[in-house]
Amino acid sequence: QSALTQPPSVSGSPGQSVTISCSGTSSDVGSYNRVSWYQQAPGTAPKLMIYDVNNRPSGVPDRFSGSKSANTASLTISGLQAEDEGDYYCSSYTSSSTLVFGGGTKLTVL
Amino acid sequence: QVQLQESGPGLVKPSETLSLTCTVSGGFIRYYYWSWIRQPPGKGLEWIGYIYYSGSTNYNPSLKSRVTISVDTSKNQFSLKLTSVTAADTAVYYCARLGCSSASCSAFDIWGQGTMVTVSS
Numbered sequence: 001q002s003a004l005t006q007p008p009s010v011s012g013s014p015g016q017s018v019t020i021s022c023s024g025t026s027s028d029v030g031s032y033n034r035v036s037w038y039q040q041a042p043g044t045a046p047k048l049m050i051y052d053v054n055n056r057p058s059g060v061p062d063r064f065s066g067s068k069s070a071n072t073a074s075l076t077i078s079g080l081q082a083e084d085e086g087d088y089y090c091s092s093y094t095s096s097s098t099l100v101f102g103g104g105t106k107l108t109v110l
Numbered sequence: 111q112v113q114l115q116e117s118g119p120g121l122v123k124p125s126e127t128l129s130l131t132c133t134v135s136g137g138f139i140r141y142y143y144w145s146w147i148r149q150p151p152g153k154g155l156e157w158i159g160y161i162y163y164s165g166s167t168n169y170n171p172s173l174k175s176r177v178t179i180s181v182d183t184s185k186n187q188f189s190l191k192l193t194s195v196t197a198a199d200t201a202v203y204y205c206a207r208l209g210c211s212s213a214s215c216s217a218f219d220i221w222g223q224g225t226m227v228t229v230s231s
Contacts, residue, residue: 033213034216048219051216052211093214104155
């Protein structure tokens with residue numbers, strides 16, 4: 001299985017919105033509403049931010065939202081804050097009942 | 111509150127077997143899927159495989175020939191074995207729980223802190 005495709009980096013100023021894309025295929029992202037997003041600060045374990053495309057776990061600010069169109073999922077962070085800086089990974093369930101991650105996107109808050 | 115803790119050797123010799131255990135505390139291992147994920151230094155996350163508490167498993171096709179994940183419900187633990195390791199297997203290894211919504215069990219909602227494993231002679 002191939003990794004999902006994410007842009008290596010995105011950036012934005014405080015208060016702005018940024019969107020990170022996650023491109024897959026009809027065997028993963030396109031076929032299931034089972035896309036999740038993770039935030040990873042340096043030296044720490046990833047943290048679940050979005051599950052099942054557009055659901056936020058308790059405690060995750062509503063500035064974080066997810067969506068999906070065809071084979072591409074997206075994570076949007078609105079009202080960008082300095083604490084949002086870090087690496088973001090998407091993940092999807094696949095037709096082989098496996099899971100696959102994206103390559104990761106580094107978010108820089110300018 | 112459920113917590114996960116990885117344990118095992120931090121150094122493994124090439125061609126040998128990497129063995130790690132994840133201990134689940136604050137909750138039961140039953141009725142969930144449990145997973146191993148790794149992250150080579152400076153690189154992204156790679157899913158290794160998962161196991162259901164009943165023992166059924168599924169693995170990353172690229173690692174399937176070398177990976178075994180097992181569970182011990184009496185000890186609230188699950189384990190990873192990776193055979194014939196090389197330097198490319200050097201990574202931080204995380205254990206994680208696959209949380210379940212009403213729709214699916216496909217998001218890693220609880221993670222261990224991770225343990226660094228270096229493959230070197």
